[in-house]
Amino acid sequence: MGALADSATALVHAAGPFWLVRLQREEKLLPAAVVREEVGDRIAQIQAAEGRKVFRKEKMTLTDEVTMDLMPRAFSQRKSIEALMDERNGWLWVNHASAPRAEDLLGALRDALGSLPAELPDTRHSPAQTMSQWLLQGNLPAGLQLGADADLADPQEGGGEVRARSMLLDCDEIRSHLESGKLVQRLALEWDERVSFVLDKDLTIRRLKFDEQLVSANDDIEEDELVRRDADFLLMSETISELQTLLVKSFGGLSE
Template sequence: MWFRNARVFRFTKPFDITAEALEEKLLADAFKPCGPQETYRQGWVPPLGKRGEQLVHSAGGYHLIALRKEEKIIPGAVVKELVEERAEAIEAEQGRKVRKKEKDEIKEQVMLEMLPQAFSKNRRSFAYLAPQDGVLVVDAGSAKQAEDLASTLRKSLGSLPVRPPAVEQAPAFTFTGWLNETIDLPAAITLGNECELKDPSEDGGVVRCKGLDLHCDEIRNHLAAGMQVTKLAVTWDDNVSFMLDEELGIRRLKFGETLQDQLDDVEADDAIARFDAAFTLMTLELSRLIPGLLEALGGEDRSAIIDEA
């Protein structure tokens, strides 16, 4: 159980929930497959898949959950072809022109007829709640996908006081400072060989660099021209590599050999035990990475966060 991405949400006020209470809340919105005339369904499923029945997998106070989305796939080209065929048949039989409104009605009918035989596209999204760390972490490649899961969780719980974390200075400013060496690079961070530079002007361009020394003259020239670094490949503490963007999104997570070796040392033959061990190792590592990264980016702005008395 290794996340490939990490979109972090910060709890804005003290929040705690037991695995049992979370299970009960999610159960009301458990996943049910699409009905014959439905195009979309989503709901909570066991993170362990077929190997588990619980909707919450907890270890060390971290609660792992999974949201499943099912979408019926109906090829647009097939629908269009059938609509045209039926419209042409009506025109030939009745000697009149089929207008757009009627074609839309025909399209709806065609869709309804095709739905029961349509293929389903399924996707699972994972997240874990860490009340003791004050964060919700979503394995999502985009901010929208992460927000969709957080919104669905909020509906299931009735309340979910979270927001993306904020830092004291713009991440792009910090990234740029690291590359042009006007800001000291934290000891825990090693630069990778990939970045994205953007011209901040309204019609500014974007330059994507890969496989380069990020302190090379080519990149320095772009920075001297006023471009800013908006994405940056880094390694944290020689153990976790990822792509970090200006929205604090962590993508393409790769956990290093140290964690893999620790997992290999776990004496567990069954899949569930190894899943649990991997989840524990991952959450412990991210519990170090997230606050450390926020500090490296200039410190977290906690002005909108209510701490426990």
């Protein structure tokens, strides 16, 4: 596969063991107010021509007819969602916070490939309990540092929640909440001066941001912009894969 061009139409790209795929869909934008106005006009025409009321069932039929009539003239909007696949280690990351949208992409991949057994990683140790211990004891895995945000919650139904933002997490206030039984639900972390991110208790990685030094690592490749783009893609993909491997290992590895 050649280097990824600067084009929104490129749906698949590969470099080394990594594949970037994009699901792109075109959605028609037909405002409900436009439909209601046209339905109202047609109802008025019927009432004037036939001297009768238009009841609910007929209104629903008219709404369907108007929608079908107006759809070809509606504006189109393209929406896309991307996924990164690591063929070497069997990882797949979907770049979207919505679970239904992520499942749309997985469904499209299953249709294209015939099958795709994908599920969230299940680790031997509970991420919520393990991250809580990190905050209580300050014993983060090598290379990981605390960020400045955390969400805590009592596991009991109806228990309280705490959202810490832009604060020092290694403090008595946070430890007091944890000692009272609350567990980490989300935790902001930094890794090896390469990336910052927020980790959920289900191992979802959010707000992933690459360090500026990493982003500019391939700037010296000037002779071919597409070659540099390819090198950037490979570097970022390798970084994400290494981070995922570290996180799973930090929670005891995958369950059998």
